[in-house]
Amino acid sequence: MDAARDTSNEASRVRVEGVWKVFGKRPEEARRMAEAGAGREEIRTAVGSVVAVRDVTFQVSPGETFVVMGLSGSGKSTLVRCVSHLIEPTEGTVEVCGTDLTQADSATLRDLRRRKMAMVFQHFGLFPHRTVVDNVAYGLEVQGMDRGERQERARELLDTVGLEGWGDHHPQQLSGGMQQRVGLARALAVDPEVLFFDEPFSALDPLIRRDMQDELIELQMRLRRTLVFITHDFVEALKLADRIAIMNDGAFVQVGTPVEILTNPADDYVRAFTQDAPVVKVLQACSVMRPIGGTEVDPGWVKVSATTPLEAALPHLLGSTEPVLVCDEQGAPMGLLHGDEVAGVISPDRR
């Protein structure tokens, strides 16, 4: 998804700078200890508070999918709540669409939430007392849109996520995967520029999770929103991300594209994740390709679509020295796969 990265010189949609979150008493002291290199347990026994997020800085460009990957307790859920301002960060700045949330009064924040951002939750966060269509229409209702109009819009979105005809059911009558589609439709209904995903698929069965991931990729290709996606699943991160941030003990260990992380892990902690990753299944042609630039296209080159898994492109590379051409949905060339470069990504020695 290089197209997204090309726009990175535009103003970033989400800008997070020096964010700290300390739960408990004496946050200043806990922060100083953390800055001096003390670990989580050490600080907890000394000060009695937990440093959940330590000094996190990142920016997300318009249309980019930024994935924060960490194990449970790494502070990733706290981070996304700080960024969406569901909780107040102890320290640091968070800007969404150019507005500094840490300085904003509640009316500004509310207005921003109504128009610019939305969130999809791990346990869906659907309202059990409302029908599916009323769930999807909730954001519009809060904005003050009248009933007929918001219901119509909600039904359109239900069609988009493949839930036509389910509008009058209650969420608890739906399967987990369908419930999260409702959650997705609800978030999309307000037409947000920035979408936060807090482990949205981790409560789903593996097969359904894969479907949802594929659908999200497809949706993102069409809608090009700015996504901040939290997950504990490294494979999911590889699959969805333009860039990944690996989080451990409250801090970012490494930030980079999936290929960068696979080929050049920052330390043993990151390397441990890369070792077992089914790289050829997860990586898609577009994430390993070299951008086409001004290269002349040879009509004899094998063409694959951007979303083709690397696995499917491999046979074409193995038999020849020619590159494979990666094209977008319309068949326009996007980039090239070179055998030696791909080998570098997938060979375990390099990781």
Added chain:
Amino acid sequence: MTAANGALSRIGGLRTGWGSGRARFALVLGAVVLLIAAFRILTDSGVFPEAWNIGLADPIDRARRWLINNQTSHWLFVFFLNPVTDTLDWGIRRLESLLEWFPWYSYPLFTGLGLWWTRGRVAGLLGLAGVTLIGVVGLWEESFATLSLMGVSVLISMVIGIPLGIAAWRSEAVARITRPTLDAMQTMPGFVYLIPFVLLFGFGRVPAMISTVIFALAPVVRLTEVGLRTVPQSTVEASEMFGATERQTLRLVRLPQARPAILAGMNQTTMLAMSMVVIAAFIGAGGLGQVVLQAMQSINVGKASEAGIAIVIMAIILDRFSTGIATADPGEDARAIRWLAMVTAVGAVVGGFLGFNDFPDALGWRFAPYVNSMADWARDNLYDIGGSGIGTGPFSDFVTLEFVTPLRELLSAGIPWPAMIGIGVVLGLWARGLRLAVGIGAALAAIGLLGMWELSMDTLGQTLLGVAATLAIGLPVGILSSHNDILRSALKPVLDFFQTIPSFVLLVPVITLFHVGRIPGIIASVVYALPAAVHYTDLGLRRVPAETHEAAESFGATRAQRLRQVEMPLAAPELMVAVNQVIMLILAMVVIAGLVGGGGLGLEAVRGLRRSDAVGRGFEAGIAIVLLAAILDRLTRAVADRLRPPAAV
């Protein structure tokens, strides 16, 4: 919550400091024996010295006289109490006359339709028949009186309770006041609420209504708070993320999700109000309770049964209707019900203008005479069946002579009062710690200083006997029911039924069989508390996880072993909660049974309510009841906490 946890861990620390297990038990036993022995030698009488009576009764009586004398002149009455009384009374009367304006047939029809909507066709038919039966036995007007008093009480409870619950949810400061207050309010037998309000407002429906509101308030406040607190955080976050204002989140997300809990609170509040309105007959609240009360005083069991059944019908209808609202699903009948309701409404208005108010006499039929002759027959034939020495009479005598009287004498005189206080203190120390011990000691001493020692020990003795009997029956039944689903589903409607009946009404059938005295009071209290004993035992044992059962079974434990070594210890805290509930129910009933010759504190309190020169004593008795209830409640709860396995860290 954190404060409670802190307190618990402190107690935990103290507990370990106190030694453990058998050593502590021996210590307690030794201390008790020593105390009794010491005081037996040192004092000649075990009764709390009458000379130490602080004489609270006199100032109370004086206050009462002052209140009566100044009722028409003092500003407190003219500008505050009397307007309050008048307004509330006006409200009750308005509702009553509105109820009476509608034609008689609208009530069975609307009840039937309402229950059909919430509970289905059978319930609808039963409701229709039930309401008709109330009219048939000629208790139409009395029912309206009860219903309007209840209606206004419940309405006021909601108007106060729901906002209070919201406030308690929103502000920890408010919750810290409401929670212990509500706990204390629920511990007290409803009866004692009547005393202070009679003092202030005199007899009538207004003090009855105010005490009903206070007695019934707790559940709706508590469940509103709990309902709001248990709304999933994820839905609240979702709402916030869409930029909802706090008010929008409350109205659109929190309150709708708390609705089932709030409805459950309203149901419980309604049922408490029902039982209180009946008891409030003691202070001239009128209505069905008054009929029962008067009939019982003239030993007219038949009349008491008619009114009692009317009360039970009303209680069950209200219960089924209010528990059904949350889950009402009339399905395909919805259209028919709506149509019929419309027709009935038109019929009701037309009938109201034409004046079909009174239940037609032609439909009247009294079963009181039959009940009376049955009661007479029972008295003649069951009292001492064929002179064999077996029957209700000899049974009463036997229990009285062998248990009630000796226990009363043991508690009030046999164990000297200082030893009794000592036992209370030691139990408090053992169960929780110094604070509880001091509290119990102070409460017992206060009972003595009020001059209520003997009466309190009488009540305590009856309560303990009732508890013993209830547990002796309830625990085994509960154990059986927890192992047997068929028995359980057979018991359920019976238990539900008994739990719906207002306590006071239970005295009617018992008196039919056992006349007056302490025995019927104890028996009624056992019947009253038995459902709770069975229910909580069953619940406690069923909470034992299936894996634990399987683990025990895989080690080859027999059923008896499993019950003794695994299930009972694991369920012990729940069982102790059952004991706590049973004790509180029995105490409440034993107090009410003072009316039918149960003696003890209840009798003194009743006397205080009925005779203006005994108000002071009644007030003292009321305080003693409250203190006794508080002691028993805190002690059993502390023991339940002790039995809980250490919480996971």
